[in-house]
Amino acid sequence: MNAQEFSPKVAEQAVHWLIELQGGALDSRQQLAMERWLQASEEHRRAWEHIQRVNQRLRGLSSPLAHAALQAPRSASRRRALKALLLLGVGGACGLALQQHNPLPPLLADYRSPLGQRRQMRLDDGTHLHLNTASAADVRLDREQRLIHLLEGELLLNVADDPRPLRVVTGNGLLQLSSGRFNVRQWADHSQVAVLQGRAMLAGHALEAGQQARFDGPRWGATHAVDANTGAWVDGMLVAAHTRLGDFIDDLARYRRGQLTCDPAVADLLLSGSYPLADSERILDLLEVPLPVRVRRFTRYWVTVEARA
Structure with a gap:
């Protein structure tokens, strides 16, 4: 069993504990039982880490089924619906509901960083790609373009100078970046780019060095100065x-x-x-x-x- 696998039985146990936590405060006996379960094996910890990511993605879905399961009053039927959705996410990141949110499932991404860890890689064009905690991206470099698809989480790019345009796709829009340094983060309902060096374009509208803005569509939201924490995670x-x-x-x-x-x-x-x-x-x-x-x-x-x- 490799570092990203766990059995269906363990997946179901992880779902059980997540639903218990969402149902309200655990009593002392339940707290101890959950702690013992988490400490019992690395497989349990992998399953727990994964089921939390699945839960976060479900909260970003537009699916009526997901909305009903997550927002309905607490009841046995709500628990069954939520359990079914969570296990769908665990059993197949390619499931229909998750595909509607992320056409290329994060679990099958070219590059991934586990929760609590960060990764750095140098792409073939000389660009340096950094992934923050619990992030995933696909990269396509060909003769005509450079394309990075941020599937979830956050990345920082040191973009190499190249005649081919570099584009970053999130669930909220398509950015075109010059050579420079950029931080891009994706939430469930919007994305944000911070321009540390260079220029970012969104549907013909420019964002200059020292600026950051949210977007969900063809126009920038309110523009602000880059804050002190932006990109500090790389270090x-x-x-x-x-x-x-x-x-x-x-x-x-x-x-x-x-x-x-x-x-x-x-x-x-x-x-x-x-x-x-x-x-x-x-x-x-x-x-x-x-x-x-x-x-x-x-x-x-x-x-x-x-x-x-």
Whole structure:
């Protein structure tokens, strides 16, 4: 069994625990049982990591079936529908529902980075492609064009000078990039590009160096200056510059297994600093120094940042 495989039985167990977590707070007996299950084998941890990615993709689907299963009141029928959808995603990334969201399934991508890890590769044209945590991309280089399809997650490109145009496709539009340095991230309902060097074009509209903007269609959304954290992940850092704690925790959660949340009572606290991504537990501990918060660990995989008593 290789590092990306797990048995149908283990997949079903992972689905069970995800549905239990979404159903509300686990009692102490359930917390212990889940922790023991996660620690029992690497296969269990792979299945848990994968089922969370499937769940995130389902939340971006326009399918009425997915919407009904995810938004319906909590009930036995909702649990059965959600379980069926999750197992569809596990059993075949090529399933129809997931294909409607990502025509080229992330599991079959040319390049992938697991949750909590980052990858770097040099393409044949000399472009350097960096993938952030839980990201996937397909690359096509031919005589006429250079095309990168961001299937999920986030990438950073150091684009080599070449007479062929370089285009990046996300679920929200088609970018054309000059030589330079660009960070592109995809969410369920929009994408964002930050131009660190060079110029990005979207349907004839330009975004210049030092600017970033969201897009979902042929026009840019509001344009902003590139923020301090943009691209810092390539160097293994998470940077906060007068950043809301809630937003910082959302970013940090991308690099960890399990549930990491921020209590709304402290979400608007502001944080500044640079933090190494290699040790997310250390980052959490450091939050208690400048801020009136405490990190409450129910288990290693279920952590909440809340107000200090």
